[in-house]
């Protein structure tokens with residue numbers, strides 16, 4: 001049961017959850033999310049989708065729906081979660097390298113009509129199932145992969161491994177071998193290409209776009225379809241590092257005009273994950289143990305990569321600070337290595353400058369975990385407690401998931 005509790009500030013709410021749960025938890029600031037979404041205005045001709053993989057929490061999806069974004073779903077689970085929030089299936093597109101017949105069939109039955117095809121096999125399946133179920137023509141984007149602006153090699157070796165694998169989409173040569181007349185149940189409306197991640201510079205993002213546009217145009221000529229939609233996926237970054245400047249959304253919108261000029265008649269789609277939700281989430285995590293090895297202070301936390309997998313995957317820490325219970329600012333800080341509870345050297349959350357006095361029972365708060373947090377972890381390894389999740393809005397804190405001990409899921 002979810003019971004909301006009034007709290008003047010989100011810090012008060014977090015304090016209450018620490019006392020109540022004694023276990024790691026995620027707390028999402030929905031007021032901040034709403035403000036941020038309201039700031040994400042775009043010029044005419046640009047359509048924003050939310051990439052649900054970044055965070056599928058119901059309360060977050062509702063905010064995103066209210067803000068008018070559509071949804072990019074990668075699985076049946078994500079689709080059902082979005083539909084359960086009252087979103088019309090017409091507002092969904094399905095991307096992702098794995099599309100089984102079962103998944104496509106269920107998505108069609110649920111009313112999804114727009115798919116990003118990543119292979120010839122997907123085209124055939126989509127065509128067959130649309131025909132079998134007599135759902136009318138489906139809108140299709142062909143997902144392209146191509147070497148980026150800085151890469152003159154034609155393999156995927158030098159791509160950002162977080163965003164690009166040579167399994168996403170197909171090359172222009174592969175796609176160009178198709179005959180779209182073989183797929184009468186499909187209407188190809190454009191192309192999709194997304195093979196970069198967490199870019200903080202508008203120029204870097206647009207360099208990728210400018211590089212890919214001629215390839216999309218070439219493919220539309222080769223296969224003789226109108227490029228009504230170009231979908232550039234996500235990849236708008238957030239500054240995990242305090243020294244980095246945030247992505248300049250206003251400048252980005254100002255520069256979109258030059259891109260639109262090269263794409264007359266095309267609508268630009270973006271599927272944003274990280275940029276939409278990273279900032280609204282914080283992860284609270286208690287210190288279990290403090291020790292020192294080779295002159296280096298080490299903290300072992302209740303939660304690590306079982307709850308937050310991104311640091312070892314990306315080599316980039318989420319920013320962390322100690323939760324202060326009083327207004328007294330500690331004056332002495334020290335670089336400390338912060339680990340999780342798993343029996344693997346991968347379970348390191350980062351090295352942070354923390355108050356020298358920190359001890360067992362104190363809490364760290366990791367920021368910017370609203371994206372690629374809770375659902376990206378590996379929560380079952382070693383059977384530690386699963387983290388809680390709560391939201392804060394209009395001075396009310398609502399726990400949506402209590403921390404769960406392993407007995408709840410072990411068979």
Ligand SMILES: Cc1ncc(COP(=O)(O)O)c(C=O)c1O
Pocket residue numbers: 051053054072095096194197198233234235236271272273274275371
């Ligand atoms: C197809 C697709 N679209 C959008 C996104 C969201 O990317 P980001 O979080 O960088 O905005 C992803 C992330 O992996 C993706 O795979």
